[in-house]
Amino acid sequence: MKAYALLGGPTELWPEDIEEKLAQADLVIGVDRGALFLEELGIIPDVAVGDFDSLHENDLSQIESNVQDIRYSNPVKDWTDSELMLQIAFEDYHVDELVIFGATGGRLDHFLINLLMLLNPEMRLYAKKVTLIDQQNLICFFNAGTHVVQKRKNYSYIGFAALKAIEDFNIIGARYELKHYSGNYPRVFSSNEFLPNSNEFRISLQNGMIAAIYSKDINRFHDL
C-alpha cells in the first residue's frame, strides 16, 4: 500500500505533479494545515493528524465532518505531528511506502523536524520506506548496510548527508567516489552525479543514517 502525506509547508514548494501523484494514492494523510490544503484541492484525506491550532474554526469543522479518521495531537507532547503521522501510517495502516509533500521551506525548525524525524530510534526502521519530495528535491533515507542508489528521472545531482555520526561510509561507482569516511558530526557530500550511461551506484555504511538528496536546478524568475 502506497501512502501520500501532505504537511503544512509552503504550497509554492509543491512538486508540479502533486495532484496527479495524490490521485494514485492508496491512502492520503493530511497533517495539520496539510489536511486543509487537501480539501482545497478537492481531496478528502483518509486520515488527518495534528493539533490543528493554526486552522480557523470553520476549516476545522469541515475537516471534522469529512474525514473518517482524525487524530488529535497534544501540543505539549513528546512526539511531533510528523512522528505521529509516521506511527499511524506504518503501525496502524501498515503502508509499504510513504511519500511526503509540504515538508520543506517556510519555518526551518519545521523542516528540520521532518528531515531528522527518522533518527528517532522508534522511527528508524521506517527510514527506507519514506521519501520527501518538493519542487526541486527528492530525499530518501538509508540506514546501515549496503544499498543500490537508483538514478531518478529529471534530477541532475545527488548529494549525501550524514544525519548523525557515521562509520565507514563509502560511495562506489558514482562520479565522485568516497572511501571509508567516518565522522562524529553531520556532514554533507554534495553535487555527486551518476556516471554516463549508468543508472545506479552503491553506497555502504557501517553505522549512522544517510539522507540521499536528489536535486535539480530550476529556472526562477527573480525580480531585482
Place this chain on the structure above:
Amino acid sequence: MKAYALLGGPTELWPEDIEEKLAQADLVIGVDRGALFLEELGIIPDVAVGDFDSLHENDLSQIESNVQDIRYSNPVKDWTDSELMLQIAFEDYHVDELVIFGATGGRLDHFLINLLMLLNPEMRLYAKKVTLIDQQNLICFFNAGTHVVQKRKNYSYIGFAALKAIEDFNIIGARYELKHYSGNYPRVFSSNEFLPNSNEFRISLQNGMIAAIYSKDINRFHDL
C-alpha cells in the same frame, strides 16, 4: 567590522530589508552566483568567492573587472565555497560579525552545507559570530557553555536544533523549559517562545552545538 555575505540561494527567500542591510556593511562578500546577484543590486562586492561555474562568461568577466579580491575555489576540493568564505571573512579580514543571506531554499544539499558548516572543527570557533537570515528565519549558533538568548523583533517563535550529539542541554526561563537533555543524534526542539514581558532567557550545554532558529509566520498567497 561587520560583514555581509550573499550566497546563491533563491532570491525569493531574501529578507525584505536586504538592500538596507547590505548598505550598512563594512565588507560585502559574494559567493558564486551571489556575487552576480550583488552586481545586479548595484553593489560591487569587496570579495567574490567561488568556482563560478554556473555563471555565463560575460557575467564572470564583469565580476572579474569590478571586484578587487577574487578567490577561485577548486571544484574538486576539501572545502566548500561556504567554508572558504568563512575562512576569508574571519582569517583574512578579521570580521567581528558575519550575516549571511541566500543560504536557504533551493537545492537542499546546499542549504544543509550552510547550516552544518560550523560543525567542522576548523570552523567551530566562528559559530558565535555567524547569522543566517532569510525571509522567515534567523539562525544563530551556540557552542558549549551558558548563553543568554535575546528576543529579536518580529520573530514569534524560537526553536533549537542540536546539530550533533549533545550533552546536558538546558533551556531556562523560556515558555517551555528543558532540563539535562542528552542525545547522541541531532534533534529539534521547536516552537518555543519568550515569556510575556521577558526579552531573554538562558540556554546551556556541556558539549555539542545548538542552532537557534528564530522564525515567524508569513502570509503567503497560495493559488490552488
